[in-house]
Amino acid sequence: MQKGNEANEFIEMAAPFEKNIYLTCYSFLGSRQDAEDALQETMLRAFRSFSRFRREAQIQTWLRKIAVHVCIDMTRKRKNILSIEDIQEDGEELKDSSPGPYDSLERTERMRILSEALDEMRPEARTLIILRDVQGLPYEEIADILSQPVGTVKSGLNRARSALQKRLNQHADLFARSTVSTEERRKPRSELR
Amino acid sequence: MNCDEFEERLHQDSLSEKELEEMDKHTVVCSSCLLKSDLKSLMPHEDIPESAASAWRQAVLKEAGSKKVRKYPAWARVASIAASLVILTAGALRVGRLNLSTPAAEQAPSAPANDDGTVASIVAKKLNGAAQRNNGTAGAVYEEDALEEAAEAPMMAASYDMGAANAPAEEVEMEFDDAEELVTVSDAATAAEEPSEHIVRNAYIEIVTSDFDHDLLLTQTAVTDQGGQLSSSNTSQNRSGTRNAYLTARIPAEHLDRFLETLETATGRITQKDVSAENMTEQYKDLRGRLDNATVQRDRLRELLDQAENVSDLMQIERNLTEAQSTVEALTGQINHLDQSVSFSTVSISLNEETPAQSVRQTDGGFLNRLKNGMSLSLRAFGEFLQNLCLFLVMALPWAAVPAVILFMIHLILKTRKEKNP
CATH class of the missing domain: 1.10.10.10 (Winged helix-like DNA-binding domain superfamily/Winged helix DNA-binding domain)
Structure with missing residues (x-):
């Protein structure tokens, strides 16, 4: 129950920035499918470390930071973008x-x-x-x-x-x-x- | 307009006509800013698909509802690899120390039985026989034949005066009142046959060797060649893999120097050599005198026993006779032990196998030669390490197989679950 509340709280917090994160992933990876995968991975990683997230930091910057690392990891696996x-x-x-x-x-x-x-x-x-x-x-x-x-x-x-x-x-x-x-x-x- | 202004305006949402015109003019002359504007056009401006928006929400909710399977962080993976390497190296080194490929050092032969046929025992027997032959005779008479028998016993000690030993003894008819004179005469006769000095020589020698098996065998052979015997032998191996042997040998005293010289020239490096010589002459004379007196007293009591007139006198004499006999036997044993110590020297030998590094340092032939030896030694040791590592891996395989299979199955199950529920 507690984890479910935490998940809803995270979704509510991250939803306004999903488009920007998606476009960030798209500009790195160059395809819709890859961008969707990267977006999902970014949100999962962010949720896993949500308890350690310092709320005073900007959420968008925090999400972008994770997204950039996800995209770099995926880029290393896939060459063509x-x-x-x-x-x-x-x-x-x-x-x-x-x-x-x-x-x-x-x-x-x-x-x-x-x-x-x-x-x-x-x-x-x-x-x-x-x-x-x-x-x-x-x-x-x-x-x-x-x-x-x-x-x-x-x-x-x-x-x-x-x-x-x-x-x-x-x-x-x-x-x-x-x-x-x-x-x-x-x-x-x-x-x- | 400069490049910084161009870059700043490029990412602004709304620009005036004038600003756009200026930017156009700038790109004509500045290829760098032209490139920036091309890069800007790569930015996508589409809406996020519905499928993508719902997919990440569902994934987060599912993550919250299920057990989290986290990937191990990088530091944990590095630590596990480092731990594996440490275990492998330790295992290889441990296998190397077990020396599974090399046979164990041969045990030194067990010490043979002592004192059979040695000179000292022959002499002791003769003396005892001479003493016992006097049993029951009125007066202590040292028969000429007993003295001659003792004198005829071969004397091994080179320092003994053989001439004195062969001097004929006078035949003396003894009476009880002449016991003291008899003792004096017997002392002279005994002195004539005994060496002038009783020197007990022992030695301790410590050897460091690079060829342990060879030197151990050589030492054992040298003991036998010099007419000696090994009274004890102990071989052990320490943690570093080097072997040690501790031997105790009884060498005929006149062959001691030759035996030590053999060890010095034929084996490894002598790191310690102690030879002791203890003069036991006075002690021997004292024991001898006491034995003679005790013998006379015993013989006299035997005579008195025959002359006892009543039971109480008989019992008293018998008690004293028993005590005198015990004294004679104890002193005889001490003299025999002393004779053995004089005749045979005790040599303690410590044989230590040196480490390969020590042998390289001690190699003659200059620095280059030692470098060469050191390199070949290192290469050999590395080869042995690789062999031991392979051996450890093979030995560890049965133990690692079961957990590896279990982990692989868990990995397959988790992977299948992930594929079913993306």
Whole structure:
């Protein structure tokens, strides 16, 4: 009975953040199925350590911390993430609204190359780029998630970006410039119709 | 606009037209910020599926309602692996000390029976025979033939004066009043046959050897070669696996030095050698004198026994005679023991097997030679360790098999349960 009350209390506390955790897992793992598995594993781990959770800490940061570790563990087991097939959903095609057919092809190709380059990075560098540049989390929250000082996070992120840039320099023609506006690039993938 | 401003605005929800235009201009000249904007577009913005939302809730409720099967934390797994390694190593070392592949050290032969045919026993018998032959004779008469028999007994001690022993004794007709003179004469005759000094020599020698079996056999052979006998032998093995032997040998006194020299030259390193020499001459003379007096007294009482006139005198004489006889026997035994100690030296030998490391340190031939020996010794020891480890694993297999099977079955059951109830 006591454990059942504890479970309900945990569900009530974690439910508002389930979407963010799910999207965090999705951005790491690149597929819905993997993201669902990672979400479930994250919540189970969080529940098991719920009694030791210091309530004064932010719940979302705590859950994200667990989610990042779950995703890193799963990434080590599965290599392929953020493939082009994930960008093209089942039965859906990318419909671009950018001017000209060549621009959408160029963008698709850039995303594919970017995903592959990100996949080849070391887990630590990849984590920093996903948390900051993909999800847009503040430096302080990233530092809390990774249990590192903010300065270490910033310097690590700079090195990760440089490493990614170096990989992408092989395709300088695609990444040196862009004909797509910033507004277009800020649109989420699901809105690319 | 600089890169920091671009990065900050990139993750803002709402931007004005002007800000978007500035950001566009910035990406034309800054490939790094262009990359950041591409990465931003990788962020998914879809709703969580219903199935995912309900799945984790059900999993949490089920976790709360069932027994928790926790995975062991990393530190517990490391500790269990470390403990396993310690047990395996200890088991291998223990098997090595049991020396299962090497036969046990041969026991030294048991000590043979003592004193049969030794010189001292022959001499003692002669003296006893001479004394007993005087029984019943009026006056203590040392017959010439008894003295000659004693003198003829071969004397093994080199320090004894053989000339004095062969000197003929005078035949003396004794009467009771001349007992004292008889004693004096007998003393002279006895002194003529006995060595001038009685020196008891014993030795203790400690040997450290790298070839234990060889040196043990050599020591036992050397004892026999010098005409001696092993009176005791004890062999043991200590915890480190090295063996020790403690032998006690009786060596003819004139062969003692040769025996010690044999051990020094033919066996391992002598770490201790003690040779003692105790002069027992005065003690011997004292015992001898007392024996003679007791003998005379006994013989005289025998004469008086024949002359007793009444029962009370007879009983009194018999009591005194019994006491005198006991005294004679006790003194004779002491003299015999002393003779044996003089004739045969007691040598205590401690033979200790040295550890391989000690033998390497003691190797002659310079530092390089010792390095080479040390390396080959280490390689040999490592090979033996691996053999012992394999042997331990095989020996432990029956004990480990049962719990391993049980644990495997538990693992299968839990895995099946998890698959049925994801």
